[in-house]
Amino acid sequence: MSAILRLCFVRQPEALLNHPRPPQTSGFDARWLAEAVRLRETASGALEDADAVRAARTRANDTEQRVLIRAALLGEREGLAQAIAAWQPRARLFLLVLAVIALLSGFGAALAVLGDGSRPVNVVWALGGLLGVHLFSLLLWLLSLWQGGRDAGGALGQAWLWLSTRLGGDQNGQVAAALAALLGRAGLTRWWLGTVTHGLWLLALLGALAGLLVTLAARRYGFVWETTILPAEAFIRFIQGLGWLPAQFGFAVPDASAVHAAGSGVAASEDARLAWASWLIGSVVIYGLMVRLLLWLLCVTLYLKGRRGLRLDLGLPGYAVLAARLAPSSERIGVTDAAPGVLPHTPIDKAHGVSGHEALLLGLELRSDPAWPPALPPGARNAGIIDTREQRRNILAQLASAPPRRLLITCDPRLSPDRGSLEFIAELSHHAGECRVWLPRLLADGDPERRSHWRESLRESGLDTRAVFEDDAAALAWLGRGHD
């Protein structure tokens, strides 16, 4: 029995010895805890985990390991690890209680079936009483397997799970839910609860066997069978057919004459009595105990095998979000080359002590546009579009030799202002009597933000808002002013 109990809770032995134990970060319990933490976070929001994430990232490289380490740290803090530790002895206690009940009821069933020896035992009723419920529940279990319900595991196992989940605090329910979810996703619930169900039935049948042996040893029973409509041949075939399999394991089968005798009255011969008892015990052992034992072994094997291969399903939403933080696909290095303090810049002169004659319009880095150049006021000249280094050099040389009285520099408000353009505007402004910048509206409109960046940059370079035209008519009027 203790083997059954232990197998339901296979744990690392050292984990049981060392208490308080360091947070486990591998094995089944760690994954159980991770699942409990995930369910807790799903139900009531993310936990504060900055330290835990940092620890997980320094201690392991593997994503699942990191999830487990984080869960171990958080679970300890939130009391989930303790709840898991507390769940196990409680569940074991319930299992123990159920096991005792199973043993006793099996024993009691055997006593009730055989009676006090005052009346002969009806073999068919006795066998039915000993194996009937067991076979019926077995049928249900098989049906549930075939039905494919993943929670299937037999009524006894479910009852045990229900008991150990319900009787306990809130946390208890959460860790039980985590266990069920973890095992359920891996398709292990049926084997896990099957272990409990078949284990309990095994104990009940052991109890029944013990009851049979005790009563058969201490009392003298006569065996009969009764029928009103069936021929005796049918009974002989039934008894012998049923006894065939136990006979292969050395159990005796009543011969035809003994069966006949039992049908007509009390079996008198001592041999026949022994054969009947052996037949009854053999049937309980083979069709009850052996079947349950084999199924129990099957469930245990499949459960343990599945448990060993169990991994967290990192595709679950809770873990997927975590994975991005625990094993980020990118991390910042930081600033490797700090920003310069202040970059030197040449101020733009609005007005300069140069007196020229002309009014000059100049386009800086304008793209070809049907609206450009606009009709100029009389006396103003279009100096064209300046883009390349050579064009810049030429216009500077021209201005140096013949400075204009007014210089209107047109900038494309769709572009971003940059230091190079502002420097060049400043250089141009030194060679003109008066210098203004025009951000024309007549060009196709772009991002309004860039226009305001121009205004700002020009102001920083020394051109206040009054020296920057955005109204096309005003710009051209300024260019034509003073010419009569």
Added chain:
Amino acid sequence: MTERASDTVRIAVVGHTNTGKTSLLRTLLRDTGFGEVSSRPSTTRHVEGARLIVDGEVLVELYDTPGMEDPIALLELIEGFVSSDGGRLDGPARIVRFLDSPEAATRFEQEAKVLRQLLASDAAFYVVDARDPLLAKHRDELAVLGSCGRPLLPVLNFVSDPAANESVWREALARLGLHAVVRFDTVAPERDAEPRLYSALATLLERHRPALDRLVASHAREAAARHAAALRLIADLLIDVAACRRQVPGKAPADIQAAVGDLNGRVRAREQACVDALLALYGFGSSDLDATQLPLIDGRWEDDLFHPETLRVLGIRIGSGAAAGAAAGVGIDLMVGGITLGAAAALGALIGGGWQTLRHAGDRLLGKVTGRMELTVNDAILRLLALRQLYLLSALEARGHAAPRPIGQFADASSALREGSLPDALKRARAHPSWSGLFGDVPRASDRQVAVDALAGELEQA
């Protein structure tokens, strides 16, 4: 515990000022908090790096650099450098001379940072604002950058803007000998923009091709995992809401009103939890929402879930019989068919041993006998929830981590969910009240998980 492999690919992200270099990094790193992004020119004035990690190994380092601002003058300066004997210098030698010159510490300090980083890198992404015309300063800039002797991969940003001149740029870049050009809109990157970027880079850096291929494969895996997780989040929400059944504690109208209000509140809160989880999954924290406004206000949907107008906008038809309930968003189930559902559930409980289910079936039969009313969330609300979350998901997937503007209203979300029959898994959930976590219980039936996974699969098809 990330290790830096000796052959990490180092890439400098360079370009003219205000072309979206930092935005490109944010999108490639999936990190909305990297550097500082604004529409102002010369926002970034330092060099800042970040690593791309696959399985704990650093495969790529990306360096954000200040914008080039005065390339015409810089090229003029650099072209003036000659060797000590008056002979010609090659490109990299001139750049080294420039970096040692006093101008590199004063007027051209910002440009010097770019060139220093480029010399220390294996290649560079040259980011172009495709809305700008190709000017002489861009040509000079490319000449300066080209002098460093590192492969340049032009990346056309803002290509989805109507003002973009993609073909002009491609032609001009080809004339400068730059034939490998990649479209990459940092605001709304095309689905395959990132793999194309790295595979184009691999053609320039043949030695690093295996690492870049690994990076692309890993990112594809991560994207698929994110998508699957997102669908499971949505399916989880829908199952929670669909499965929910609440008995009204009394028969008075006020009792019903209170119960409906409570249920509505819980459904709203549940939807919000799903929105938060989706945002977190896609790396858009609620603190970043200023920069990434969806049709959400501070991470909350603008339109209330239970307002009839919200349904109308999405084109979800409300059956005439359910209209009164639909305005409240809650169907009142007078337990017609409660018997059959209860019987089916009881049979299932018997076979599967589901105690929960058996208990609920019992509750329902009891309710039938005592004439109590039961509340469920109706189909229209389920459809609305599904459409809204799927819309949010597609918006998040199409969104770069540098997007500054809100995305428009629901363009046209999938119509399969708008009409027609609800997915099977949702119908099944209606018969399993124990699957709902709406009222705080942790649903633990693993059949529920099966249903969630099945529904996620159906949403994928939708």
